[in-house]
Amino acid sequence: MSSTMNVTNxxxxxxxxxxxxxxxxxxxxxxxxxxxxxxxxxxxxxxxxLGCTMEIxxxxxxxxxxxxxxxxxxxxxxxxxxxxxxxxxSLQMDSVKAVTVLICGCCPGxxxxxxxxxxxKGDMNLSxxxxxxxxxxxxxxxxxxxxxxxxxxxxxxxxxPYVGILSALAFTLVPCGMGIVLNHxxxxxxxxxLKSGLSILIISSIxxxxxxxxxxxxxxxxxxxxxVIAVAALMPLIGFILxxxxxxxxxxxxxxxxTVSVETGCQNIQLCVTILKVAFPPEVIGPMxxxxxxxxxxxxxxxxxxTVCFRCYQMAKSPAEETTIYTNxxxxxxxxxxxxxxxxxxxNKPT
Numbered sequence: 001m002s003s004t005m006n007v008t009n010x011x012x013x014x015x016x017x018x019x020x021x022x023x024x025x026x027x028x029x030x031x032x033x034x035x036x037x038x039x040x041x042x043x044x045x046x047x048x049x050l051g052c053t054m055e056i057x058x059x060x061x062x063x064x065x066x067x068x069x070x071x072x073x074x075x076x077x078x079x080x081x082x083x084x085x086x087x088x089x090s091l092q093m094d095s096v097k098a099v100t101v102l103i104c105g106c107c108p109g110x111x112x113x114x115x116x117x118x119x120x121k122g123d124m125n126l127s128x129x130x131x132x133x134x135x136x137x138x139x140x141x142x143x144x145x146x147x148x149x150x151x152x153x154x155x156x157x158x159x160x161p162y163v164g165i166l167s168a169l170a171f172t173l174v175p176c177g178m179g180i181v182l183n184h185x186x187x188x189x190x191x192x193x194l195k196s197g198l199s200i201l202i203i204s205s206i207x208x209x210x211x212x213x214x215x216x217x218x219x220x221x222x223x224x225x226x227x228v229i230a231v232a233a234l235m236p237l238i239g240f241i242l243x244x245x246x247x248x249x250x251x252x253x254x255x256x257x258x259t260v261s262v263e264t265g266c267q268n269i270q271l272c273v274t275i276l277k278v279a280f281p282p283e284v285i286g287p288m289x290x291x292x293x294x295x296x297x298x299x300x301x302x303x304x305x306x307t308v309c310f311r312c313y314q315m316a317k318s319p320a321e322e323t324t325i326y327t328n329x330x331x332x333x334x335x336x337x338x339x340x341x342x343x344x345x346x347x348n349k350p351t
Contacts, residue, residue, distance in 0.1 A: 031211060038208045039277050040171075043270045045197045045204070047135070047172045050111045051179020052190045052197075054132055058125045068123070068256050072109075072130040075243045075264040077141050081105045083238045084231075085149045091227040098153050099160060100288045101231050104272045104295055106145045108134035112296075113266035116303045120310050122259035130263045135176060135271075139169045164279030172271060208273075209293075223287050223294065232291065236299040239265030240306060258310075262303065269296045 063069070084105025088098040109131045117127040143162050150156040183190050243264030247257035269292045276289040 034207075034211055036278055038204045038211070039270075039274050042201060042204045042208065043168075043172060043274045044175045045201045046111060046270045048175035048179040048182075049194055049197045049201075050114075050128070050131060050135075051176040051181075052183045052193055053114070053128050054176075054180045054183060056180065056184050059129055059132070061125075063129075067250075068126050068252060068260065069130055069133055071247055071250050071252065072126075072243075072260045072263050073134060073137060075239075075246050075260060076109055076130075076134050077106070077137070077145060079242045079246070079264055080107075080235070080239050080267065081145045081149060083235055083242075085152060087231045087234060089152060091230065093227055093231075095153060095156055096284075096286060096288055097228060097291075099150070099156060100276060100285070100291050101235075102146060102149050103160075103165075103275055104267055104292055105235065106138075106142045106149075107267045107269075107272045107275075108138040108142070109263045110266050110268035110270065112269070112299070112303075113262045116262045116266065116307060117259050119307045120258045120262060121255065122262065123256050126256060127259045127263060130259070132176065132180075134263070135169075135172055135268070139166070139173065142169060161279040165275050168271065168275045168278060172268075223290050228288075228291060228294065232294045233298045233302075235295065236265040236267075237302050240302065266299060266303065267292075267295065269293070269299075 081102070082105075084101045088101045093101065111131060113131060114124065114127050117124055143165055146160050146162070146165070150160055179193075182193065240261050244257050244261035247260040252260065272292040272295075273289065276285055276292065280289070282289075
């Protein structure tokens with residue numbers, strides 16, 4: 001009954017908090033337009049920067065040997081949406097929170113995974129190819145998965161703006177393709193594009209964060225609830241763990257397994273924010289469009305913790321390996337015999 005009422009309220013432009021009290025989020029139109037514009041700029045810069053890191057030859061190599069990419073696609077679009085659905089169901093989230101969590105769980109991999117893949121000494125080529133392939137595949141898989149999983153929440157079947165989501169996904173492919181073409185035909189311009197893009201990205205992110213804070217300053221408490229925080233903390237952690245386990249079961253190398261693990265747990269937060277902010281009216285989504293930022297915080301913290309643990313493990317492992325090497329060298333030294341020619345001459349010497 002409450003779920004049906006929540007969906008009705010979604011359609012009527014009312015946000016329902018978890019305790020059943022209703023409150024309306026009204027953002028002045030100029031402020032809302034400014035947030036939308038800078039959100040789109042962030043997504044555009046992110047995707048063109050991702051495209052600039054791609055090389056067509058490397059894409060071909062991984063597509064000709066697609067085992068790692070295939071496993072990553074299964075974990076990305078299998079584990080994460082199912083995890084989002086299971087958490088939203090088990091925590092009995094209302095419809096607004098549930099659809100937000102599902103959209104985040106169904107998003108493709110983000111470029112943050114490339115940074116942590118480098119930190120974890122993973123396969124960078126595989127990571128970049130996986131991120132790009134998941135963004136392309138999301139054009140079909142993300143709406144399909146949302147359609148399937150929304151059946152589990154009463155009334156959500158027709159509440160998701162699939163046209164807006166498809167438009168946002170299609171928009172991501174254009175700058176990514178531009179970056180790939182630029183890197184292929186004008187590789188000398190790539191460093192300049194990446195450097196200037198990073199500056200614009202940082203400035204735009206600060207502006208969006210500030211404007212969003214002004215817009216939801218009186219309702220930000222609605223996102224800091226136990227169920228929302230639990231989902232934001234558990235989703236990336238489950239993705240990291242199950243991504244690595246599945247890769248190990250499929251007998252990928254440890255280097256590739258670490259890459260798939262990071263790709264699985266790291267979602268495209270920029271895309272998620274854009275979909276929630278542009279596809280949903282502010283009075284419908286309410287302050288839940290800030291959920292990806294909360295997810296991003298836990299995602300970074302957990303990935304950083306895994307990186308520290310991995311580096312500590314490597315530091316502890318290296319002295320042990322060196323000791324083993326020195327021991328083997330000493331053993332071999334004791335077993336060294338003179339060459340055959342010298343042994344023959346010594347045996348033939350008169351006594």
